[in-house]
Amino acid sequence: MTDPIKVIEIKKSVFADNDQDARLLRGQLKEKGVYLLNLMSSPGSGKTTTLIRTIGLLKDRLRIAVMEADIDSDVDAVIIREATGIESIQLHTGGMCHLDAEMTRQGLDNVGMENLDLVILENVGNLVCPAEFDTGAVCNAMILSVPEGDDKPLKYPLMFSVCDVVVINKTDVLPYFDFNLEKCREYIRMRNPKATVIPICAKTGEGVDVFASWLEGQVKDWKQQ
C-alpha cells in the first residue's frame, strides 16, 4: 500500500504585505538553492499532463517536488506521484482563487526545502487572480492551450505580462481550431517582449524536451548566480 497523498489546509495570510512576504520567501529559496516555478493557466489547459512529461525528462537530473493547488480534489497530486514517483503534495485552498506568498510558504514548509533543486507549484486554474499575487516563485510560467484561442493575450494582459515563459499546448489540434501561432506570438510580444514562447503537445510529448531543457538551464543558471 502506498502512503496517502499529504493534504495541507492552507490559510490566507494575516499579513497585509504580500510583496514583502514574497521577497522574503524568494530570499530563503535562494539560500537553500531551491528554484520555485509557479505554473499558471486556465482550467483544462494541460498543466498536469505537461508536468508529468517534463518531470519524466528531468527527474534523473534534478531533485523535484510538486505542490498542487487544486480546489476540491486530490486527483492531480495522486496522478503526478503515480506517473513520476516524485513527491507531490496537495494544497487545499478552501475555494480560494489564487495563491499568495504565505500560502506558498505553508506548502514549502511541508515539502521541505532541503535536498531539492526544483519545486513546481501548480497554481489554481484561473487566468485572472493568480497573476495579481507574487507567490515568491523564482519564475512564473503559464500554459495557453490552442482551443482557448490566440487572442487570450489581448484579454488577459496581466497574466501574460507577469510570465517569463508561455507554453502553447495542444498543438496536435491546431488543424481543428482557428488558432494562428504567429499571431499569438505577436500578441504575447505586445504584452511581454521578453517572454519565451514554447509550443508543445503534452499528449504526444512533442516539444516538451524544449521546455524541459529551458527549465533545466534556468535552474542551473540561477543556482550559479
Place this chain on the structure above:
Amino acid sequence: MTDPIKVIEIKKSVFADNDQDARLLRGQLKEKGVYLLNLMSSPGSGKTTTLIRTIGLLKDRLRIAVMEADIDSDVDAVIIREATGIESIQLHTGGMCHLDAEMTRQGLDNVGMENLDLVILENVGNLVCPAEFDTGAVCNAMILSVPEGDDKPLKYPLMFSVCDVVVINKTDVLPYFDFNLEKCREYIRMRNPKATVIPICAKTGEGVDVFASWLEGQVKDWKQQ
C-alpha cells in the same frame, strides 16, 4: 459610420452586502419583466460565439441586449453587435476577476430595462470567482468546452453547483480529446442534480437551437410567473 460601442467603467460596490443588492436587483428585473442571464465559463470556451448563434435564433422573438465584461478590450462587444445587430455594451471591470450585483446594476442602468425581454451578461472568463458572487441574475449559465476536460465539475464544484444550465461546447472536436460526455454528465449531476445539460457546437451551430429553445421557454415562463 456606426456608433462606437458604449464602454462603462464599473466600480466595485461600496456596500458590503452583495446578497441583498442581488435580491433587490432581481426584484427590479421582475418588475420590469427583464430576464437577466449570467453566462460564465473559462477563458476561450466559446461564450461569444455561442451568444452570437443563440441571439441569431432568438432576436426576432425576444428583445435582447448584451453586457460584455471583458478585461481589457472591447472586441467581444463589437463582434456581437456587428454579427447580430443588437445592443451590446462593454463593462470595463479594471481587471476585476468577477462581477457583483452592484457592478451588474451599473451595466443595466446603461442598457436600460425598458423594452427588453432578455439581457445577457457575459461574465469574466474565470471558473472560480464569478461563482461566488450573486449578480442578481434570474439564471446562471455556464459553458464547459470539450478541450477543458470532463473532470472540471470535480475541480470547480461551486461553479457547477450554482448553474441552472451547463452548455457543453465544441462537440465537433470530441474525436480528438479524451472527453467522455456521459462521465461529464454524471460529474455535473454529482454537483447539481437539477442542472440542465445541453451539448452544442457553436462553430457549426449544432445543438444551439436546443439551447435557444430552452432559454426562450425560461424567459416566457418567468414572465408569466
